[in-house]
Amino acid sequence: MAQSTDPLSQLNLRIDSMREEMVKAMAGMVGIKAVSPASGGTGESARADFLEKTLKGWGLKVKRYDYKDDSSSVRSNLISVLGKSERTLWIVAHMDTVAEGDLALWRHDPFNAHIEGDRIFGRGTNDNGEALIGAMFALKALSRSGSKLKYNYGLVLVADEELGSKFGIQKLIKEGIFIKDDMFIVPDSNTKNGDEVEVAEKSILWLKVTVHGQQVHASTPGMGVNAGIYAARLMVAMDDFLHKKYEARSKAFEPPSSTFEMTKHEKNVDSINIIPGKEVFYMDSRILPTYRTQDVLDDIKKIAKSNEFSKVRIEFEVMQREDAPQPTDPKSEIFAVISSAISRQMKVKPKAVGIGGGTCAAYFRREGWPSVVWGVGEDIAHQPNEFAYISDIVKCAKVFAAMFVQ
Ligand SMILES: [Zn+2]
Incomplete structure (x- = not known):
């Protein structure tokens, strides 16, 4: 069977070979705190420096949007677009994290990544690190593959998601970066099998x-x-x-x-x-x-x-x-695109659900843009001893990448 010659198998091999590099990038990111000034931190600007440098190091173009918040701290957002199509499919992950909470509850330093088997521990590894690193490496793999993309891949790394997105996605939407027929994936809510795609919220x-x-x-x-x-x-x-x-x-x-x-x-x-x-x-x-x-x-x-x-x-x-915006239609193209990528890469059949809400997707839905929320992993955001499965980071990268190949 000529399995390794089809574009998706080749892409998967490429992503598998990046596993160690993903772990390194995650560890580098966890080491740079990105807690909101309103929660006693300094924001995500230093973390954005690191991620911007990483993306540019791969030969990718990055646009940076810095905004001053109420405490005059700089809140940074990054955008990188690959492809020359009419339409862009955006993947939106957030760089900021909540604070560590009670340190006594952590078995390891929350800001020094700790690896145990398939698990990487640290504040922000799960929310939203796993999807963020997965999305970055999907972009890297696609850029290296040289294959023609079905849509432009727009990577958006935002600030301030944990405390209302005032200096993150809300600002970016006003910049006019996103246009009429664009589609959005917000990988900011996990289910264990990755078989739920959120289209609505209460x-x-x-x-x-x-x-x-x-x-x-x-x-x-x-x-x-x-x-x-x-x-x-x-x-x-x-x-x-x-x-x-x-x-x-x-x-x-x-x-x-x-x-x-x-x-x-x-x-x-x-x-x-x-x-x-x-x-x-x-x-x-x-x-x-x-x-x-x-x-x-x-x-x-x-x-x-x-x-x-x-x-x-x-x-x-x-x-x-x-007030919840109108749900995204489960018959919409974005739902079909991510569902097909999930079932091809993870062998599960995704279903449309409405869950918690409170992600960047709400802002897109409010503007009438179809957007879905998806993730795979433990639902342990904001908890002590937060971790991500390294294998889930790889899965995220594969699902994201698959959406852009024919
Ligand atoms: Zn989150």
């Missing part, structure tokens, strides 16, 4: 609810208004109403329905014999994209205005709100 609504009654001695309840009992009634009313009205289920999501959960509850009075005059509770809600977040909010306010609650004053504060 909206997020975090609400603080304050119920004002009137504090009074518990032996004379008629002289006050028990905020505690009204808060409890309101929680039950919200829970009943929201689950009933927003009952749609979508198989693409896990769990398949919207969630409306009463969670945190603030301390009220110090004594058993005091009727509380003020009660504060919180709701965490994740809403299917078929519903509007504003409708949920309006409904909650309507419940609070009903007769049942006329004796208390109720205040709402939105603590966090992210």
